[in-house]
Amino acid sequence: MFEFCADPASLEGASWLACYLTTGKHMNLYWSILTVLSLLLITAPTALLFGFAGASAARSTFMPVRWVGQVYVAIVRGVPDIAFFLFFVIALDQGFEYLRHQVFCPDWAEPIRQGNDFIVCKAAKLPLSTSPQWVHEVYGFMLAVITFAIVFGAFAANVLLGAMRAVPHAQLETAEAYGMHRRQVFWRILVPQMWLYALPGLSNLWVILIKATPLLFLLGVEDIVYWARELGGTKHARYTDYPHGDWRIWYFLGLLVFYLVFTHISERVLAKVNRRLSRGQATVGATP
Template sequence: MFSFCTDPSILPDWQWMACYLTTGKHMSIYWSVLTVFLLLAITAPTALAFGFAGASAARSRIAPVSWLGRGYIAIVRGVPDIAFFLFFVIALDQAIEYLRHRAICPDWTEPVRQGNDFVVCAAAKMPLGNAPQWIHETYGFGLAVLTFAIVFGAFAANVLFGAMRAVPKAQLETAEAYGMTPRQTFWRVMVPQMWVYALPGLSNLWMVLIKATPLLFLLGVEDIVYWARELGGTKTSRFTEYPHGDWRMWYFLALLVFYLMFTRVSEIVLDRLMVRLTRGQATTGGEAQRKAAT
């Protein structure tokens, strides 16, 4: 990137480091930070949607719907995250390829299951073998987002279900006494007020989601953990013009600082959001604000 980077072997330390940190390989780790932000930006609202649907289903008066919501919460929360990530992504990928295989290659005579191998026709592969690299990366990222959303959606559903039950029943009964239908009571009374009770739990869930982003590495997505391990390993002059020893400790230390700063900024934003939501509410936070104002 810099004009003085033509011959790294003769550069002083600070110029060598400046050139080293701006190589094409290092641009990959900088882009992977954007991958983490993009994952969070998509996963958080998607998981919240899954959670809201699960919580609404769990409190439904229709028994099968309620069983479905409660089962989703119990099953996903009861399975270790790593086991679910490894199983679900493989199962979903194979399910998509199997359905495509049945639709595209109806004349296929060989079994799909051949021992430990899962074999489908080339046209049913997802993505296709001759597809551009960005399609492979987008497909893997999409599976990762869906998996994150399902897992954290179950935890969000549990939080929102508890928040819905925390809304005072007297307010719901008052709304019904004024002639509101159950649907109107739900959307106009319960939903606006439940966020006050849900935000502490959702805040903790957001922090856990941030800390869980390194699981992208397990899903085959080249995230910051992948590049930290890749770039921090020992490099000799035979393979790179910037040889160095084992620097993984420093790369992972940089990741530690990055996540600490990110979570600290998140805490500040969530605290301000909590203050805004509790303003005027009949809660401990709302009472504290009224007393401070007087």
């Protein structure tokens, strides 16, 4: 990056560090921070949407819909994250490819499952094997968002369900007494008030989501923990211009600081949101 980095062996002290920290490999680390942050920013609202849909379904008066909601929450919450990330994602990917295969290659004669192999025609591959690497990475990222949203959506659904039940029943009855429909009661009385009750649970989920990003590497998306481990590992002069011993502890200390700062900022923001939501609510700790 800098001109004086041309001969790393002659560097010392601060200039060595400056060159070391700006190698292409470190740039990957910095980019992975952005990847993780954008994943969080996209996943959180998506998961909330899944959660809201799940919770609404689970308390529906129409039995099949209620069952769908309850089964979604029960199954996803019951399966360990790592199993979900290993198997569900591959299944999701294969599901997409299977559908595309049916559309693009109707004349295909060979079976799709050949022993352990999953074979679809070239046009159905997702992404196409001719696509550049960044398309593959964006696709992996997208799968990650969907998987995270489904997993965290199930937890959020449970939180929201509890929050919906926590809204004083008398309020809903009063609304009905005023002649509101069920739907009006839901959207005008229940939903605006439930957030206050949901917030502690949701903020918990957010912090867990922040820390769950190392699961990304299972999907082939290289996250900060992967790069910290890779960069911190022992490097020998044969394989690098910047040899060093096992520095993982320093990289992980850096990660520790990063996550602490990040969760701290989150907590302050959430506290503000909480104050805003409590305004005018007759609950403990609320400001009038």
